[in-house]
Amino acid sequence: MAHGHEQHGHGALTEPKTLPASLQAPEVVAAWRTRALIVAAVAAIASLLFLFAGGADHVMRGYLLGWMMTFSLCGGGLCLLMLQYVSGGKWGLLLRRPLEAMTRTLPLVIILLIPILVFAKKLYLWAAFPTFESVEEGLKSKLLTEAQAHALNFKRPMLSPVSVIVQMVVVFAIMGAFTYFLNKWSLEREADPERGSQGSYDRWRIKFENLSGIGVLIYCGLLTIVAIDFIMALDVTWYSSVWGLLFLVGQGYVVLAAAVHSSIRLAKYEPMATILRKTEQYDLGKFMLGFVMLNIYLAFAQFLIIWSGNVPEELPWYLNRIRGGWWVICTCDFIFHWVIPFVLLLSRDLKRSRSKMLALTGWMIFARGFDLFWLIEPNFPDAARNLHLSGNLSILAYITVPVAILGIWMAFYLTTLMSRPLVVVNDPHTEEILEPEHAH
């Protein structure tokens, strides 16, 4: 409907806007980066205090949460970037540069994974008992239950140190290849000598579509592997076939929130101020509402199936997360993660308001972290069905460590964001996004 609008005579109503001379990210981004690093440093010092006060376990688990958030932002950014190439649309044009910047944080995400692999014995039974003999010994010395021993032996092809490292090499190599080509082509597209012509538009669109279509499919598999190896395997006996999808939707939730948050913050300055219209912000708000719904739908479906089945292999996973004080966290998770964003995103005015969307998207990033806390912490015997603060203050490392890691990630993300112009020019949507609102 955007094509041929001139025939309807709308051109006469208002003139299209023109892009500012400089399309680079505003200088204020460098100040944000400094601020992110300061926050990261303060949080890191607090985390070190927990570490030396005997809270090494919680620091490790908090680190896992923080890493999973950075992986969600990086990998989810890659997935959403490919999705917008496949689906098209002006919302994608708006988010393309922030999403590209997220994908280019991949090296940092890989480096941040190394401590988890080094200290994997603290977190995972598959790392502590990697062989058949060690499982037998663990069984004899009552360190493992029968069920755990059985699951460890049965799942060893996937869950053993060597296997996990091989899987990660494959996962990150493939993600790296897609990141490389999508980012490289994006620059080449802007430098195309025939830019601005229909031929150039079509050639690049088809090129990106062909890579992205298969990419989205492959990424779903890669993400499932990561989510199983590092989160589901915290409880080696438990399994859920919707797990990968749950994390995929969770990534859509957090990446969309982060990308919209970035865009609205950037829109206080040029050049984003020219291209962020209420129409696209409203569309993105509706898209976010879709992810909020799908997220609770899948999370509840998993619960309903396990609740209906009522079998002892599966049910304890939920009982660990409901009983012994966890009911409070579980309820808060439901309210933070679903009720608040759902109820607020129903409002049309809120979706069109910049300040309110800024607050809500920030809240959604926090809510995703809170959800991960509920997923991670009750896996451990000292916390399952037993949530307590007294004598357990180091559990607060779940706040400080992720803040430190996300602060570092954010500094890296803002650096990559500054390295390219914020507005994509060689795309037919650019012209449309400069039109006055409602001109369709």
Added chain:
Amino acid sequence: MPVKEGIYGLLAEFDTPGALVDATEAARDAGYRRMECYTPYPVEEAAEALGAVRNRVPLLTLMGGIMGLTTAFLMQTWISRWGYPMNFAGRPLFSWPAFIIPTYEWTILFSGLSAAFGMLALNGLPQPYHPLFNAPNFRQGATDHKFFLCLEAIDPKFDVNETRAFLEQFHAVSVVEVDL
């Protein structure tokens, strides 16, 4: 039923939405309120010029959704707890997790129906007769390529001569009187 006589309003015909919106804005500024734009496809600027940006469809949808939610949940609660209390796998009679999916579906169903029928009702549909179809140019152009502004006679500011003079200043293709 007595036959009504008189004028429904003055209908101005335009070739472009831009001209329609300009005329509508001027009419609103001049104090006209009982007026309507007719376009072959949605022109959001025209709705804004009419001052009709908000409507009550969202509210009706929300109310329908809440009605579906409570109806489904209470109905299932009554059936399972009091109407037909049966033992399923030893679970409590009030097993709310099992009620959620139908409750969710009913919420969507009721809000969807409320939105669709609420929209029709607020538009005054179905409407088997409308005076505007007495104007031949409206019959031919309104669904195809013409843009119309009708200032209705019910408006206190309406006066056949003055309003016609007002509309003619916008270079309308035609300004015709529409019979009731």
